[in-house]
Amino acid sequence: xxxxxxxxxxxxxxxxxxxxxxxxxxxxxxxxxxxxxxxxxxxxxxxxxxxxxxxxxxxxxxxxxxxxxxxxxxxxxxxxxxxxxxxxxxxxxxxxxxxxxxxxxxxxxxxxxxxxxxxxxxxxxxxxxxxxxxxxxxxxxxxxxxxxxxxxxxxxxxxxxxxxxxxxxxxxxxxxxxxxxxxxxxxxxxxxxxxxxxxxxxxxxxxxxxxxxxxxxxxxxxxxxxxxxxxxxxxxxxxxxxxxxxxxxxxxxxxxxxxxxxxxxxxxxxxxxxxxxxxxxxxxxxxxxxxxxxxxxxxxxx
Amino acid sequence: xxxxxxxxxxxxxxxxxxxxxxxxxxxxxxxxxxxxxxxxxxxxxxxxxxxxxxxxxxxxxxxxxxxxxxxxxxxxxxxxxxxxxxxxxxxxxxxxxxxxxxxxxxxxxxxxxxxxxxxxxxxxxxxxxxxxxxxxxxxxxxxxxxxxxxxxxxxxxxxxxxxxxxxxxxxxxxxxxxxxxxxxxxxxxxxxxxxxxxxxxxxxxxxxxxxxxxxxxxxxxxxxxxxxxxxxxxxxxxxxxxxxxxxxxxxxxxxxxxxxxx
Numbered sequence: 100x101x102x103x104x105x106x107x108x109x110x111x112x113x114x115x116x117x118x119x120x121x122x123x124x125x126x127x128x129x130x131x132x133x134x135x136x137x138x139x140x141x142x143x144x145x146x147x148x149x150x151x152x153x154x155x156x157x158x159x160x161x162x163x164x165x166x167x168x169x170x171x172x173x174x175x176x177x178x179x180x181x182x183x184x185x186x187x188x189x190x191x192x193x194x195x196x197x198x199x200x201x202x203x204x205x206x207x208x209x210x211x212x213x214x215x216x217x218x219x220x221x222x223x224x225x226x227x228x229x230x231x232x233x234x235x236x237x238x239x240x241x242x243x244x245x246x247x248x249x250x251x252x253x254x255x256x257x258x259x260x261x262x263x264x265x266x267x268x269x270x271x272x273x274x275x276x277x278x279x280x281x282x283x284x285x286x287x288x289x290x291x292x293x294x295x296x297x298x299x300x301x302x303x304x305x306x307x308x309x310x311x312x313x314x315x316x317x318x319x320x321x322x323x324x325x326x327x328x329x330x331x332x333x334x335x336x337x338x339x340x341x342x343x344x345x346x347x348x349x350x351x352x353x354x355x356x357x358x359x360x361x362x363x364x365x366x367x368x369x370x371x372x373x374x375x376x377x378x379x380x381x382x383x384x385x386x387x388x389x390x391x392x393x394x395x396x397x398x399x400x401x
Numbered sequence: 402x403x404x405x406x407x408x409x410x411x412x413x414x415x416x417x418x419x420x421x422x423x424x425x426x427x428x429x430x431x432x433x434x435x436x437x438x439x440x441x442x443x444x445x446x447x448x449x450x451x452x453x454x455x456x457x458x459x460x461x462x463x464x465x466x467x468x469x470x471x472x473x474x475x476x477x478x479x480x481x482x483x484x485x486x487x488x489x490x491x492x493x494x495x496x497x498x499x500x501x502x503x504x505x506x507x508x509x510x511x512x513x514x515x516x517x518x519x520x521x522x523x524x525x526x527x528x529x530x531x532x533x534x535x536x537x538x539x540x541x542x543x544x545x546x547x548x549x550x551x552x553x554x555x556x557x558x559x560x561x562x563x564x565x566x567x568x569x570x571x572x573x574x575x576x577x578x579x580x581x582x583x584x585x586x587x588x589x590x591x592x593x594x595x596x597x598x599x600x601x602x603x604x605x606x607x608x609x610x611x612x613x614x615x616x617x618x619x620x621x622x623x624x625x626x627x628x629x630x631x632x633x634x635x636x637x638x639x640x641x642x643x644x645x646x647x648x649x650x651x652x653x654x655x656x657x658x659x660x661x662x663x
Binding site: 143146149150151152153166167168169172173178180184185186187188189190193196197198200201202203241 | 487661663
């Protein structure tokens with residue numbers, strides 16, 4: 100069952116299309132990475148999903164209804180958005196007490212939530228004195244306050260040190276094991292790759308791909324490096340065949356989306372000499388980069 | 402709705418600014434009641450001595466600045482949430498934004514009433530202390546003194562509500578705070594000074610007349626002391642401010658309140 104359904108979601112700010120007809124679904128109990136470079140429209144999409152930004156077109160539903168129509172929404176969806184920071188003069192505990200009161204959670208949940216994110220020791224410190232990492236933890240505590248089934252986390256790893264990222268991964272894994280649905284955004288695939296089941300990738304406001312992590316790995320695994328004196332010519336021929344070819348040096352082409360056999364045959368048909376081919380497996384980060392920088396990478400530059 | 406109002410009150414209780422503004426309101430009231438007390442009975446000021454009713458009442462009703470501070474607090478209740486991005490969490494918990502506005506108005510009314518009460522007690526206290534020091538008879542009846550303190554409570558509460566409405570319409574905290582002072586001290590003074598018949602209907606002036614200030618003493622700025630015209634009846638003045646606040650809040654709910662939270 101899809102708990103999050105985004106359909107044709109579009110947002111234009113002053114004539115600029117920030118999110119362009121984005122559609123995807125998130126199944127109950129799945130952990131989905133919402134990926135894309137900075138400025139891809141991830142935050143705007145999440146804010147539309149949460150009723151904070153009004154879509155120009157399209158719909159975003161949670162459990163079949165708009166966020167604004169949810170009864171006690173924080174009990175259904177917990178969200179940690181980048182800027183949902185607390186008033187700097189307030190203590191972490193008071194920030195959560197306010198959130199608990201507003202959402203109808205029991206007052207003791209404030210302390211329990213602080214415990215969940217290892218902030219108990221800083222409960223009475225003013226949020227203004229918190230490091231970025233501590234603020235991220237506090238935002239997570241706020242999201243977890245009402246024990247929601249769905250979690251929407253926007254760049255939760257931002258500002259965390261390596262130890263913090265490790266901690267976050269463990270927390271996400273723990274939340275997933277509890278059967279919660281998690282939609283977590285990031286501009287770095289590696290941050291979430293160990294935790295997510297599938298990915299939704301956005302680039303310049305458009306949906307690039309929606310697939311399981313396994314499919315994504317298979318699809319882009321092979322990278323073929325070819326050494327040929329007619330690099331540009333080969334790249335152009337490959338581009339016609341819908342492979343992605345980038346001229347990386349005077350006599351080098353890097354190709355994805357075609358096997359070395361296909362490349363060799365194509366080269367032979369056009370009498371292009373090939374000195375060397377090497378096939379290597381790309382890691383997920385490369386696939387992600389390739390997908391999100393698609394338009395620039397397909398340009399065949401001599 | 403009770404939950405929402407309690408949430409807004411808890412927000413105010415956990416902000417140092419609330420206490421700071423209350424201290425400023427109390428200090429300003431004490432300062433102005435001392436200044437009025439010095440003016441009272443001094444030749445050339447036109448203020449009668451505190452030994453007679455009119456003179457004492459100019460001292461005990463200087464609660465107008467505390468009311469303006471209550472209006473400032475009201476505006477911060479509304480748009481302070483945008484300064485620190487806390488609006489995101491507020492609207493995540495309560496997506497119905499008009500309900501949040503209503504809860505904020507009620508919370509601000511309660512806290513504004515406290516500002517008015519504190520200011521009323523200070524102004525009355527300063528007046529009575531000086532009367533006692535001079536060995537004069539208290540020229541005002543107890544019921545008048547109590548009614549004026551009650552009027553300060555109502556005036557501050559209503560201006561706090563108006564502050565929430567204005568703060569909901571304009572998201573910039575700095576612009577609203579400056580705007581409130583410019584409106585009350587300069588604009589109302591100019592309009593009131595030029596057209597005395599309009600004067601009782603100006604919201605900040607009307608609020609001070611609720612607390613018993615004579616119309617001539619009700620204005621804050623250059624028109625202070627300028628006489629002419631009578632104040633609106635209590636209920637009419639209160640209804641007028643409430644109506645202005647409601648109208649501004651309605652405009653805000655149709656415009657600014659619907660804007661994206663980014």
